[in-house]
Amino acid sequence: MASKAVKTVAKAVAEYQYPWKEKLAKHKNELSKGVWGYWKLGAWTPLHISGRRRARLRKEVLLAGEDWPYDPERKEMRTKMKGHKCDRIAAERRAKTAKLMEQMPEMLLAYKKRRWEKKMKEEDKNK
Structure with missing residues (x-):
C-alpha cells in the first residue's frame, strides 16, 4: 500500500x-x-x-512522444556544389592549351615568316 x-x-x-x-x-x-x-x-x-x-x-x-507542428518548413538542400573558380575553369584551360599545342608548329612557321619579312623590309630600307 x-x-x-x-x-x-x-x-x-x-x-x-x-x-x-x-x-x-x-x-x-x-x-x-x-x-x-x-x-x-x-x-x-x-x-x-x-x-x-x-x-x-x-x-x-x-x-512525451507528441507532435510539434510549430517548426518552420525546411528548404530543399542544394545538390550543386559551389567550388572555387580555379577548380571550375581548370579543365577548360587544359583543353584550350591542348588545342593550341596542336596548332603550335603552324604558329611557329608563321612567326618565323613574319620575322623574316620584317628583316627583309629593314634591309631594303637600309639600301
Whole structure:
C-alpha cells in the first residue's frame, strides 16, 4: 500500500514538474505566429515566449512522444556544389592549351615568316 502511494506521488510530481500540456495550451496562439516573431502593422514583433523557453517546451513535447507542428518548413538542400573558380575553369584551360599545342608548329612557321619579312623590309630600307 505504501508503494502504491509512492507511485501516485511520484506520478503527480512528474506531471507537475513538466506541465507541458498547460504551457502548450497557454502559448498555442503565440507559437502559431512564427518561430522568431511576426510582422504586425509594419513592425517586427518578437514572440512573447523566449527562445529558451520555446526550445524547452518543444523538447518536453517531443520527449512525451507528441507532435510539434510549430517548426518552420525546411528548404530543399542544394545538390550543386559551389567550388572555387580555379577548380571550375581548370579543365577548360587544359583543353584550350591542348588545342593550341596542336596548332603550335603552324604558329611557329608563321612567326618565323613574319620575322623574316620584317628583316627583309629593314634591309631594303637600309639600301
